[in-house]
Amino acid sequence: MSHAGDTSQPAPPDAARQEPRLLAAGPDAGWDQHLDTFGPLDADAAAPGLLDALAASGLTGRGGAAFETWRKVTATAESGRKGLFAARPVVIANGAEGEPLSFKDRTLLSHAPHLVIDGLLTLAAALGGAGTYVYAPAAGLPRVRQALAGRPGTKRVRVVEAPETFISGESSAVVNMIATGNAVPVDQRRRLSESGLNGRPTLVVNVETLAQVALIARYGAQWFRQAGTATDPGTRLVSVSGPAPVRDVVLEVPGGVELSAVLKEAGMDPAPLSAVLVGGYHGRWVRPAAHVLSPEGPVGGTVRPGAGVIHALDPHACGIGATARILTYLANESARQCGPCMFGLPAMASVLNRIAGGERNPRLASELDRLGRLVSGRGACRHPEGTTGLVSSALEVFAADFRAHLAGYCVPLGGVAA
Amino acid sequence: MTAILHIDWTSCDGRGLCTELLPGVLDRDDWGYPVARGKSGRERTDIPLRDADREAAQEAVSLCPKLALSLQERMEPARESRKPGR
Ligand code: SF4
Numbered sequence: 001m002s003h004a005g006d007t008s009q010p011a012p013p014d015a016a017r018q019e020p021r022l023l024a025a026g027p028d029a030g031w032d033q034h035l036d037t038f039g040p041l042d043a044d045a046a047a048p049g050l051l052d053a054l055a056a057s058g059l060t061g062r063g064g065a066a067f068e069t070w071r072k073v074t075a076t077a078e079s080g081r082k083g084l085f086a087a088r089p090v091v092i093a094n095g096a097e098g099e100p101l102s103f104k105d106r107t108l109l110s111h112a113p114h115l116v117i118d119g120l121l122t123l124a125a126a127l128g129g130a131g132t133y134v135y136a137p138a139a140g141l142p143r144v145r146q147a148l149a150g151r152p153g154t155k156r157v158r159v160v161e162a163p164e165t166f167i168s169g170e171s172s173a174v175v176n177m178i179a180t181g182n183a184v185p186v187d188q189r190r191r192l193s194e195s196g197l198n199g200r201p202t203l204v205v206n207v208e209t210l211a212q213v214a215l216i217a218r219y220g221a222q223w224f225r226q227a228g229t230a231t232d233p234g235t236r237l238v239s240v241s242g243p244a245p246v247r248d249v250v251l252e253v254p255g256g257v258e259l260s261a262v263l264k265e266a267g268m269d270p271a272p273l274s275a276v277l278v279g280g281y282h283g284r285w286v287r288p289a290a291h292v293l294s295p296e297g298p299v300g301g302t303v304r305p306g307a308g309v310i311h312a313l314d315p316h317a318c319g320i321g322a323t324a325r326i327l328t329y330l331a332n333e334s335a336r337q338c339g340p341c342m343f344g345l346p347a348m349a350s351v352l353n354r355i356a357g358g359e360r361n362p363r364l365a366s367e368l369d370r371l372g373r374l375v376s377g378r379g380a381c382r383h384p385e386g387t388t389g390l391v392s393s394a395l396e397v398f399a400a401d402f403r404a405h406l407a408g409y410c411v412p413l414g415g416v417a418a
Numbered sequence: 419m420t421a422i423l424h425i426d427w428t429s430c431d432g433r434g435l436c437t438e439l440l441p442g443v444l445d446r447d448d449w450g451y452p453v454a455r456g457k458s459g460r461e462r463t464d465i466p467l468r469d470a471d472r473e474a475a476q477e478a479v480s481l482c483p484k485l486a487l488s489l490q491e492r493m494e495p496a497r498e499s500r501k502p503g504r
Pocket residue numbers: 167184185186333334335336337338339341342378379380381382383384427
C-alpha cells in the first residue's frame with residue numbers, strides 16, 4: 001500500500017503492501033514527471049488492442065459499480081456502429097465524488113491528472129475518435145485545466161464543473177449536467193451506452209478507472225494482474241478515515257486485501273473498533289474482523305469496496321446515531337423527482353431518528369425494515385436501494401444496540417462483545 | 419419475448435390510475451405510487467409482464483396522465499440491469 005503524498009517513506013515489510021502504481025509519479029506530478037515515470041503513450045497506437053487488453057486484465061469500474069470496464073466500452077462501441085448514421089460516441093471522465101467520505105478521486109486528479117487524461121484519450125481513440133469530457137468538482141478544475149494545457153492532443157477535451165451534491169456523480173446525472181446544467185438523474189428507458197449525451201452512445205467512466213486503463217494500455221493485462229487476486233485483479237485507491245486522531249489518507253491497495261490490513265496501514269488498530277463503513281453511504285457497516293475487500297466473494301467474508309470508502313466508527317460512538325445522521329443526509333440528498341425516494345427516504349430517516357432518540361417502541365425496527373423493502377428498486381437511480389442497503393446492514397451489525405435502544409438505553413457498541 | 423412495463427418515476431405523480439387498471443400487477447404504496455407485486459430490485463421499475471396482462475398494460479400506458487408508463491419488448495434472457503456507474 002502507498003500513502004498519497006509521502007511515497008518517499010520506507011515501508012516496513014507487510015504482505016498487503018503495494019508498490020504505488022497510480023501515484024508512482026509522486027505528488028503534483030507534472031507532464032515531465034509523468035513521462036519520466038510511466039513513459040509515453042500513443043493513444044492511437046494503443047487503441048486497436050485496448051479492448052482485448054481490458055478484457056484480459058479483468059479491470060472493473062472503480063467508481064462504485066465494479067462493472068467490467070471492457071463490457072461497458074464494448075456496449076458503447078457497438079451502439080456507435082449500429083443504425084444508418086453511425087453516431088460518434090462520447091467518453092466522460094467522471095471525477096465527481098458526492099460521497100462526503102470519499103477523497104481518492106480528487107487526490108488522484110490533483111497528483112496524477114495526466115494518467116487520467118491518458119486513459120480518456122486512449123478510450124476515445126478505441127471508440128473511433130469519441131468526444132471527450134472531464135467532469136469534476138470546482139476545486140479540482142484548475143489542476144485539470146493546467147494538465148490539459150500542458151500536453152499535446154487535448155484541444156478538444158471539454159471540462160465541465162460538477163456540483164457538490166451526493167447524486168452529481170450518478171452516470172445519468174453526469175450526462176444531464178453536461179447537456180442541461182441540471183445534475184440530477186434522468187429516467188433511463190434506454191441505456192446511456194445506446195443513447196446518452198445528445199442521443200450519442202455515451203460512456204461515463206470514473207477517473208481512477210481511466211488511470212488504470214492508461215496503465216493497462218502501457219504495460220498490459222499480465223502486468224495488471226501481478227497485483228491483487230484472480231477474482232479481484234489489480235489495485236484500487238481507497239479513502240480511509242476514522243475517529244480523531246486518525247488522519248484521512250488515500251491508500252493504493254491490492255485487490256482482495258484484508259480490511260484489517262487496510263485499517264492498520266491507515267494507522268488504526270482494528271481490534272477495538274466496533275464497526276467499519278465500507279463502500280460509503282451506499283455501502284455497508286461491517287465488523288472489521290475477517291473481511292476481504294472485493295467486488296465478489298462469499299457473503300460474510302467479503303465486503304464490496306464500492307467507490308473505495310472505508311470509515312471506522314469511533315468505538316465510543318453509537319452506530320445507530322451515526323446511521324441516523326447519514327440517513328437524514330441521504331434523504332435530503334434525494335433529487336426529489338421520484339415519489340418512493342422523495343417520500344420513503346425521509347420516512348425511513350424519521351423512524352431511525354426516533355429509535356436513535358430513545359423512543360421505546362419495539363415496532364420501529366420492523367417499520368424501518370418494511371419501508372426499506374418498499375422503496376428499494378423504485379427510482380430513476382439507485383439511491384433508494386443504496387440507502388436501504390446501508391440501513392439493513394445497520395440493523396444487522398448494530399442489532400444489539402437496536403434492542404438496547406428499544407428497551408430504553410444506549411450502549412456504545414465498544415462495550416458489547418463483538 | 420417478454421413485455422416489460424417501465425415506470426418513469428420522475429414523471430409518475432402517484433394518483434394510481436394504473437393500479438386500478440392492473441390490480442393483479444400493481445399495488446399502491448403508502449403514498450399512492452405503484453408497486454409491482456411479488457417483484458424485487460429493478461424489476462419494480464422494469465416489470466416483466468405475463469402475456470395475459472399485456473392488453474391491460476397497453477391501456478394503462480395510453481391512459482397514464484403523466485405519460486410515465488411505457489411498454490418494451492425484451493428478448494430472453496433478461497437484459498443486464500443498469501449498474502450505478504460513477
Ligand atoms: S431515485 Fe431519488 S435520487 Fe434517484 S433520481 Fe429519483 S428522486 Fe432522485
